[in-house]
Amino acid sequence: MATKEYSFYPGCSSQKGASSINQLRSTQTICEELGIKLNEIPDWNCCSASIGYGGGGELPRLTLSARNIALSEQNHPGQDLVATCAACWLATREANDRFNEDSQLMAETNQALKEGGLNLKGEKKVRHMVEVLVEDIGFEEMKNHVKKPLEGIKIAGYVGCQTNRPFGINGESFENPVYLDKMIEAMGAEPVENYEKKVSCCGGALMFSEPEKSQALVKDILEAAYDGGADMIVTPCPVCQMNTEVYQAQINKKYGTNFNIPSVYYSTLMSVAYGKTAKEAALDGQIIRATKLEEIAGK
Amino acid sequence: MSSNTIKYRNSFLREVEANVEEGEWVRMCMQCGVCSGSCPLGPHWEHPPQELFMMIRAGKREEVLSSSSMWMCTSCYNCIVRCPRELPITHIMHGLAHYAHKLGLAPKNQPTKKFAQLFWDNLSKKGRVNELKLGLSLYFMNGFGEGIKTALKMKDIGLGMYKAKRMNPFEIFGGHGCKDKKGLQAILKKAREIEDAKADQYPKV
Numbered sequence: 001m002a003t004k005e006y007s008f009y010p011g012c013s014s015q016k017g018a019s020s021i022n023q024l025r026s027t028q029t030i031c032e033e034l035g036i037k038l039n040e041i042p043d044w045n046c047c048s049a050s051i052g053y054g055g056g057g058e059l060p061r062l063t064l065s066a067r068n069i070a071l072s073e074q075n076h077p078g079q080d081l082v083a084t085c086a087a088c089w090l091a092t093r094e095a096n097d098r099f100n101e102d103s104q105l106m107a108e109t110n111q112a113l114k115e116g117g118l119n120l121k122g123e124k125k126v127r128h129m130v131e132v133l134v135e136d137i138g139f140e141e142m143k144n145h146v147k148k149p150l151e152g153i154k155i156a157g158y159v160g161c162q163t164n165r166p167f168g169i170n171g172e173s174f175e176n177p178v179y180l181d182k183m184i185e186a187m188g189a190e191p192v193e194n195y196e197k198k199v200s201c202c203g204g205a206l207m208f209s210e211p212e213k214s215q216a217l218v219k220d221i222l223e224a225a226y227d228g229g230a231d232m233i234v235t236p237c238p239v240c241q242m243n244t245e246v247y248q249a250q251i252n253k254k255y256g257t258n259f260n261i262p263s264v265y266y267s268t269l270m271s272v273a274y275g276k277t278a279k280e281a282a283l284d285g286q287i288i289r290a291t292k293l294e295e296i297a298g299k
Numbered sequence: 300m301s302s303n304t305i306k307y308r309n310s311f312l313r314e315v316e317a318n319v320e321e322g323e324w325v326r327m328c329m330q331c332g333v334c335s336g337s338c339p340l341g342p343h344w345e346h347p348p349q350e351l352f353m354m355i356r357a358g359k360r361e362e363v364l365s366s367s368s369m370w371m372c373t374s375c376y377n378c379i380v381r382c383p384r385e386l387p388i389t390h391i392m393h394g395l396a397h398y399a400h401k402l403g404l405a406p407k408n409q410p411t412k413k414f415a416q417l418f419w420d421n422l423s424k425k426g427r428v429n430e431l432k433l434g435l436s437l438y439f440m441n442g443f444g445e446g447i448k449t450a451l452k453m454k455d456i457g458l459g460m461y462k463a464k465r466m467n468p469f470e471i472f473g474g475h476g477c478k479d480k481k482g483l484q485a486i487l488k489k490a491r492e493i494e495d496a497k498a499d500q501y502p503k504v
Contacts, residue, residue: 012428017467050374053393054415116482165376201339201375
């Protein structure tokens with residue numbers, strides 16, 4: 001199989017010992033299976049996510065992304081820049097679009113980059129890993145690699161916000177994108193039809209500063225998954241994953257609920273369906289264990 | 300009267316257009332309220348976005364900049380994709396929040412304001428976020444006593460993350476960062492200088 005190469009921006013949460021290292025591990029697993037080679041951008045920096053605006057302001061914040069794009073241009077010419085994290089992708093793509101629309105902003109950015117010996121041309125395409133899977137690999141090919149169909153598992157495909165808005169995946173609607181459901185189906189599992197909270201917000205970074213308000217949002221997301229008969233939630237976003245998984249005990253305590261539903265990355269789901277081990281699928285990264293996937297991976 | 304009020308001769312709208320990210324869009328709002336109705340934290344806003352836009356046009360400078368409202372933005376981008384006039388509302392909210400913070404007018408104990416600053420300080424130190432230090436600084440942002448309480452409340456989550464190898468206690472000693480920390484900081488410094496110089500350049504009206 002011909003290998004497709006991309007310039008890869010892993011982001012802070014994907015570093016060793018960080019909160020979404022399990023996403024990185026399972027992503028590497030499916031990429032290897034699908035003939036995708038991810039070349040890490042050397043010495044990449046934080047994108048400032050969607051909370052950096054408070055302290056950073058406009059140009060310093062955008063310049064962070066400019067440095068990453070410039071490093072990608074320099075080291076991986078001709079390769080699309082790809083991110084797995086929703087916030088990394090959004091911040092980088094937004095910055096890239098704005099540099100290309102606004103020549104003054106581009107000039108100012110380059111003036112700043114010069115201090116670090118870098119220069120931005122702005123000729124990169126900034127893409128999300130899901131775009132690579134959907135557009136460059138395709139549902140059919142994703143399905144072709146399935147060795148253990150995930151039969152009998154019902155899954156709430158939780159797309160969340162930033163993989164979906166303001167850019168989203170080409171051709172999908174903002175209110176009801178269907179690519180994640182199609183990926184679930186391709187793996188042999190059953191997506192929850194009309195999952196009510198598919199594109200609702202989990203509170204994002206405000207889970208840290210406004211935990212009560214954000215946990216109220218997550219409660220509704222979990223409840224809707226249960227209402228749809230889901231065995232688990234699957235999501236493309238590290239913040240969505242963490243927010244829907246790790247606060248369930250606190251939510252139960254506050255609301256008297258009894259939530260205990262696993263929330264996994266699509267890459268974990270795909271790894272299991274591709275017949276990989278629990279470790280390769282990063283199932284050991286779950287705090288609420290995905291037992292149904294563990295059973296299949298153990299077979 | 301602050302110097303900016305004098306500078307913009309009471310036109311807060313002009314001040315916002317000149318100094319707030321995407322502020323030039325504020326006059327385009329037609330007050331339909333779709334943004335406010337689409338916001339996941341809508342009920343918690345003292346003044347929802349469309350109200351803020353009208354208040355800006357009505358010159359309510361202090362009320363807008365000292366409001367906790369724009370700090371309620373979760374960056375979900377619902378308002379952006381639904382706005383019939385395609386205003387970049389999320390960015391305007393971020394811009395207003397940053398401008399208020401820069402002028403020292405944002406509410407003193409606004410938790411998201413504090414967290415946003417901690418996040419920026421954390422990432423700009425070494426170029427990458429140190430999640431452990433960020434979490435700890437968040438727990439203790441309201442003093443030592445409350446920090447201990449929060450840390451105890453969060454201990455099960457921390458333990459779970461540690462067991463799943465999604466948290467590393469050794470990050471407290473240094474941890475991840477860019478190799479070219481100096482270059483990155485020089486870039487950020489220059490970007491800040493350019494932005495500040497531009498704010499100073501706006502003609503006095």
